[in-house]
Amino acid sequence: MNIGNKSTSWKFFSWFFAFALMSPIVVMLFGSISASSDLFAHLWATVLPEYIRNTLVLGFWVALLSFCFGVPAAALISQTNILMGKQLRWLLMLPLAMPAYLVAYLYTDLFDYAGPVQRLLRTWFNWQSPNDYYFFDMRTLGGAAIVISLVMFPYVYMLTRTAFEQQDRNLLRASRLLGCTERQSFYQVALPLARPAIAVSLALVTMETLADFATVQYFAVNTLTTAIYDTWLGYSDFAAANALASVLMLFILFIVVAEQRARAGQLHQSSRPNTQHQRKQLSVVQQIVASIFCWFLVFAGFLLPVLLLLAMAIDYADYNQLVALIATGKNSIEIATYSATIATLIALMLALFQRLHQSRGRMLPVQISGFGYAIPGTVLAMAMLATLGPLDHIINDVAKAFDFKAPGLILSGTVFAIIFAFVVRFSAIANGTINAGISQIPKSLDLAPSSLGVKTLPAIFRVHLPLLKSSILVAWLLVFVEAMKELPAVLLLRPFNFETLSTQIYQLISDERLEQGALGAILIVLFGLLPIIFLNRQKDS
Numbered sequence: 001m002n003i004g005n006k007s008t009s010w011k012f013f014s015w016f017f018a019f020a021l022m023s024p025i026v027v028m029l030f031g032s033i034s035a036s037s038d039l040f041a042h043l044w045a046t047v048l049p050e051y052i053r054n055t056l057v058l059g060f061w062v063a064l065l066s067f068c069f070g071v072p073a074a075a076l077i078s079q080t081n082i083l084m085g086k087q088l089r090w091l092l093m094l095p096l097a098m099p100a101y102l103v104a105y106l107y108t109d110l111f112d113y114a115g116p117v118q119r120l121l122r123t124w125f126n127w128q129s130p131n132d133y134y135f136f137d138m139r140t141l142g143g144a145a146i147v148i149s150l151v152m153f154p155y156v157y158m159l160t161r162t163a164f165e166q167q168d169r170n171l172l173r174a175s176r177l178l179g180c181t182e183r184q185s186f187y188q189v190a191l192p193l194a195r196p197a198i199a200v201s202l203a204l205v206t207m208e209t210l211a212d213f214a215t216v217q218y219f220a221v222n223t224l225t226t227a228i229y230d231t232w233l234g235y236s237d238f239a240a241a242n243a244l245a246s247v248l249m250l251f252i253l254f255i256v257v258a259e260q261r262a263r264a265g266q267l268h269q270s271s272r273p274n275t276q277h278q279r280k281q282l283s284v285v286q287q288i289v290a291s292i293f294c295w296f297l298v299f300a301g302f303l304l305p306v307l308l309l310l311a312m313a314i315d316y317a318d319y320n321q322l323v324a325l326i327a328t329g330k331n332s333i334e335i336a337t338y339s340a341t342i343a344t345l346i347a348l349m350l351a352l353f354q355r356l357h358q359s360r361g362r363m364l365p366v367q368i369s370g371f372g373y374a375i376p377g378t379v380l381a382m383a384m385l386a387t388l389g390p391l392d393h394i395i396n397d398v399a400k401a402f403d404f405k406a407p408g409l410i411l412s413g414t415v416f417a418i419i420f421a422f423v424v425r426f427s428a429i430a431n432g433t434i435n436a437g438i439s440q441i442p443k444s445l446d447l448a449p450s451s452l453g454v455k456t457l458p459a460i461f462r463v464h465l466p467l468l469k470s471s472i473l474v475a476w477l478l479v480f481v482e483a484m485k486e487l488p489a490v491l492l493l494r495p496f497n498f499e500t501l502s503t504q505i506y507q508l509i510s511d512e513r514l515e516q517g518a519l520g521a522i523l524i525v526l527f528g529l530l531p532i533i534f535l536n537r538q539k540d541s
Helices: 008-034 037-046 048-079 085-091 100-111 116-125 141-165 169-177 182-193 195-211 214-218 224-234 238-264 284-316 319-356 360-369 377-401 415-438 444-451 456-467 469-485 488-493 501-510 514-540
Strands: none
Touching (some): 008 238, 008 319, 008 415, 048 085, 048 141, 048 224, 048 238, 048 284, 085 284, 100 141, 100 284, 141 195, 169 182, 182 195, 195 224, 195 377, 214 501, 224 488, 319 360, 319 456, 377 415, 415 469, 456 469, 501 514
């Protein structure tokens, strides 16, 4: 069965959605050409080099710390008989549910000079002032790197653990027969085989770091994302902000290319690898030390922030907060639901087009539509305004020309802009999940319906969609959760007097009043746990 090259409507809509998702980026790049050279020169002479340096240093430290956290954890869980390994296997994924800006605020509140930790230390040791002792300052670039690493390392852990578990054990046995010790086999065979997975995960972590806005702004660390925000709102220079966004995109593009080159050098294994192996037996002391390391990551990245939020919610929650939470929670859920549904439907259509159409360029729509994931939320918001703003003016001019009432900013001034931005940003997640699912359906099932006289659409509904049910649900859940957590794009695109959970919590954090939004923060974390629980159960089944 195939759609057939004559089925132009499917082909047209596939390319249409792919270009629609790419159009804001193209418009933004063209908009940056008209940037004021004077303002740009002024920024370059004053603050821009520092912003670029901070961005690069932050990305480097987060990647390094995520590597130091994620790779040893993956090796311990997949290769050894660590204590409570079965529980730690999925507990180490939980920090992904925590927004970094929440952890930043909670840790600052905990470790600041006026926080409970330093107060306790001063009481114990009778210290009178900051001159009597040294304590790490959280509101620094180093503090931002630690906080972001604690919530991002699960990317490295998950991909690396999977790579270790799928390795062909015959290769390791061969290295042992050639005289390598167990340690040498790990460093000279297992770790190099996992290198592509590590490179991919570190690229993801670095891209998420460069896209971060709320954490670095709270810590007063000036990076390119904060520069874009300040240039637009402080200098009111949209074109210069576009130009800065284009510079940030160049860094993202460099990371994407580096990641693809790392994958291009992937070491190939047997098509039927032997994944059955004996785990390394650690001594009791080694098991305790390894378990403490993994539990520290779970505690610091998830349990401690959640316990602090629960304590705040118990102390400060009241009826009025609950009422306000219902309104903002409803906005968040509606936007996330629309975004997840649209992104999943587009991904499903593009995946089926790629699978069933016979044209040469059938893979391009999927690749083009996934480019938005590499674009930070701040940059994407700029691109949306550059695209939808002129369209609004054209619509209003046309309405006036035909003596109709001008509809106003129906695209850039409504939630349409936010949903469009989310679909652009998170389509790559939906694409990847559904493509992974459709690749597991045997090709023979494409041919069987046509041999029985069943047409294409009925065959898709009867054969492919039931087999893709799980992948579709996972894709929808992942986009839904990312849309619930996303902050920068909503912050810049939200209509007047429109709040979501993430923007409300950000405003409270900015005013040092997170206690009043602790219930909403817990709700975001609970939604973030949904895909982790579902994926874990699916893996176990």
